[in-house]
Amino acid sequence: MSASQKSRAKEPEIIDTTGDPELSDNHSDSEGEDQEDHKLASAPSTSTSQKKKKKKKSKAKKLLNAIRGNDEIPQEVVDQVLDKVKAEGGPGSSEANAENVRLALQEMNIMDVVKGKAGVGGLNKKDLGEHKFWGTQPVPQLGEGPPIEDGYIEPSKPREEVRQEPYPLPRDFEWSTLDISDPIQNREVYDLLSLNYIEDDHASFRFQYSAEFLAWALQPPGYHREWHIGVRVSSNKKLVAFISGVPMTLRVRQHVIHVSEINYLCVHKKLRSKRLAPVLIKEVTRQCHLKGIFQAIYTAGIVIPTPITVCRYYHRLLNIPKLVNTRFCFVPRNMTLARMIRVNKPPAAITLPGLREMQEKDIVAVAQLLTEYMKRFTMVPLFNVDEARHQFLSGMGTGEIGNGGPNRREKQVTFSYVVEDPETGKITDFFSFYSLPSTVIGNATYPILEAAYLYYYATDTGLQGGEDSERLVKKRLYALIGDAIIIANEAGFDVFNALTLMDNVTVLQDLKFGLGDGFLNFYLYNWRTMPLAGMNDEGNVPAGKGVGVVML
Amino acid sequence: MTNTQPSSNFQNAAAYLSSSSSLARVSNTIKLELYGLFKFVTVSRIPSTSRPSIFDMTGRAKWDAWATVGKKYERPEEAERRYLEIARTLGWTEQEKGPDKREPETPSAEEDIWDKDEVSRGSSGGSGLAVSVSSMAPPPKVIDNSIHGTALSNDITGLKEILEAHPETDLNVLDEFGYAPIHLACDRGNVEIVKLLLQQGADKTIKDPDNFSPLELSKEAGHIEIVNLLVSTP
Structure with a gap:
């Protein structure tokens, strides 16, 4: 009997203990909490730290009560969350302070928490009816511990x-x-x-x-x-x-x-x-x-049974007046629009010598480079040459550059570029991004928000290994993704988006990406695996490096 | 049921709200209050069911909202008055005919706005595979009743109150980031504040830390009305 079959056999019990909300809340909140803790303690689980979980849950519940009960969020709750954020040390955690934590809590409305979009302290491990369906599916159930293999x-x-x-x-x-x-x-x-x-x-x-x-x-x-x-x-x-x-x-x-x-x-x-x-x-x-x-x-965006990881969106603002007008972002208290425009102005010219649009002749080199580079990450797609051609070249639009707006072709979806070493002619780097606009609801001035999303990229920098290689990769990606931002800006995009996956986390802050309010949970159907490093580190894997799949 | 029937105005406003896009931008607090008021007027003063489980967070929040309204108001007329008051702030007017012309199957008394809203969010469809468009995490909402705060939040009443209570207030005082109230009002596009500041003799040539004048800031931010105002003020 394999490990996965063993835990499958336990499943009905696990569903019962997490699945019936009526068990745990008959009277007052405090009584409900006691009962829930009791239930939790007696639940079969492969998890190693039930105590920790319990603590987390009651913290989360206080938090929720605070959010639901009134607009004022108690200092105690803010402090707790702040501690947690600092302890977990995800990207941007150094910027956390009581003020922005309080705000984040206020902004998370009831439904966000219910739907688990915001994922506060394990709160979303609650059956909300919808999970009944997932209880019948071959997916790891909530509350089930991580698989052994x-x-x-x-x-x-x-x-x-x-x-x-x-x-x-x-x-x-x-x-x-x-x-x-x-x-x-x-x-x-x-x-x-x-x-x-x-x-x-x-x-x-x-x-x-x-x-x-x-x-x-x-x-x-x-x-x-x-x-x-x-x-x-x-x-x-x-x-x-x-x-x-x-x-x-x-x-x-x-x-x-x-x-x-x-x-x-x-x-x-x-x-x-x-x-x-x-x-x-x-x-x-x-x-x-x-x-x-x-x-x-x-x-x-929401939590259902059971995410293998979660990533967060980050945004590099380009067209500041439009982004402010559409309320995609706001002028910070310590700035004016004029300063915000200046601070976020991308450099005027690309920085990498030999950078050019990818062509058919590059496809084998790009596929190889990508295959090699993707070995850095835990979960990745494997593209053969045909698939790489489809992913990176088939969406480049029709006709001449410029006929589909500034610096883009008509019907252009993907933007793929390579760096060809000017001396050796070798393809040393590659990046791509895709276009996915959004309708701005109820805005006559700006009906469409033009968003570019960072897609796959690769570099041969650091592939030889060596103790300095991670620093070199980071430096190279700063230049590479920095140039992607410049190209997107010239092609009339309003914002350049990226998730906390692959090596993005290492350059987001330096490239002036700001924290988004969107999260993306990743799921596998009929496959168990240990959690992957997305928004947060997982074991000794740094944030982002668990995930090499960019979903459209 | 209550012994008084909801007025046609009320039904009209409920119909308006259930189809109005303005509701999409309203906070849950307001939505919950509307829900509670609606239930008071159309069903009974307080809920007759027991309080839903803590896991049914939406149900519980709604139940609580209804119970709260029941404590606050004694008669359905009062609840109705409050309901209409909120509806007006959301763009409803008494002439509004309601959505019948736009949307034939809008709400029976049982189908209130919250339920509709929730359905449209897709969660109750059980899909569970929603991907939302991410935007920037919003900045802190700080309540600031200083002249800078009122200039920022376009709180003209607040600013007037400060000036009446403290006529000696220096209008050109800089905040911790080096901005005078007129910089902030010109940048954020708060015309009435700029008008008031100019009337009260604020310095319209004062420079911000980037060496921009109020006129330059409002030009940069595209607030034409303020530009004209500054140019025409001697």
Whole structure:
């Protein structure tokens, strides 16, 4: 019996102890807390430090009560959080002070905490009803300790044992396979996502996935049309829900697994009560099974069972007047707009000699460089040459640079650059970013926010090892990503975004990225692994270096 | 049910709020108050169910809000008055016909704004795979009743009060970062504050730490009205 099977056998018990909220809160808060602690102590767990957890929970509860009860946040709570932030020492923790902690707490509204977006002290380990579905799925359950070794949760099945018929839908709805290469169907997905895909908490911005973005994101080499799944209203064929998967080869620690990258789950606003999401997830899982794929990777802003890591968004502000006007950011108390513009002005010219746009002839060198560089991280995609071509070259748009706005092509989604050594002609570095605009809700002056997202990059600096290599990598990345910011600025982007993954953490502060309010949780389906270093260090792995996957 | 029926004004305002985009930007505190008032007016003074479990945080917060309103107001008319007052601050007017023309299936008495709002957030759809657009973590909200604070937050009443209570106040005093109130008002675009400061004789040529005058700051920030104001003031 493997380790993963062993912990699977324990699962029903674990669900029971974390799953029934009514057990623990009958009377007053304090009584509820006692009972919960008792329950926690008797719960079977592979975790080693129950005491620590308990302490964390009651802290978190005080915090929550404070947030829910009134606007004033007690100094005690602020102090506790501040201590915790300093102790964990994540990126930016040196900037933490009582004032910004208090603010952060105020800004976290009730629903953020409930949904676990903000992830305060383990609070999101609560069953909120939604987790009932995840309790039936082969994912590590909340409260279950870290696995002893990596592996699947449910074994793969031969094709004939996979359910052959689609899952039933509510009356009046039907399944539909979408063909993203067909402009009409692509447009249907675009319309559904742009009107119903997730907004930020205050509903100020909404992702705007363009047709060319979807074509790029959903049709990598070897993609399966059957994994682009829609739900239509039977009577008028209107598309009301969507989910997609694309194939990816993923290395998680020493294991290489073929996974489906699940994304763009979207249900029409008016149909949210029909609980279509679980059946969409089941159906895409079934379609993956039919192709012999039994693992998946996906990300979400919220916490569900069970993240393998969480990353935080950072933002390099470029078009300050527009970002302030759209309330993407605010003028700090100690500045004027004029000073903010000056402080954030990117350098006028790129710094690396030999930097140029990537071309077809570079693709083999880039694929090799990337493969080599990605060995630095714990969980990474493995791209062959065709896949690298798709990821970095297929989205470069059509026609001449400049016909799709300043310094960009029409329909350009990806921006990929290489550094060619002027003497040897060797490709020594590479970076890419992609364009994903957001609609600014209710702003007539600036309807669209142009955002660039840092994608994959690599350098041969430091690959030889040696004790100074990390410092050299950091220095090189400062120049490389610094140039990416300059190019994005010249191409008319308003903001340049990055997550706390890969080696980003080492250069974010120096390159004037500011802390974002968004988090991204990473999940694996039917695969257990120990937590990865994302926003925070994990064991001796520094923050970011656990994650080498950039999800679109 | 209460013995008085909600007025048509109330129904009208509820309909407005349930479809109004202005609600999206309102704090949860206000939403909860609206929820409590709505329940008071349409159902009963206080909830008849027991307080929801601590794990049902939304349910519990709503229950608490309802109970709080029930303690604060005695009669539904009072709750209704308060409800309309909030609705007006969110852009509702008595002429507003409500959303019937825009959205046919808007709210029955049972379907209040909070529920609708929550549904639209997607969490109750059970999707659990939401990715939100990140923006900058916002700066601290500090309550500052100084002349600098009122200039920043566009609190014209607050500034007037200070000047009435302390006519000797130096309008050109610099804050800890080297800004005079007029710098801050010109930069943030607070026209009325600039007007008042100029009336009271504030120095409009004073330079900020970057050697910018109020006029340069308002030009840089694109506040045309303030630019004109400064230019036309002798």
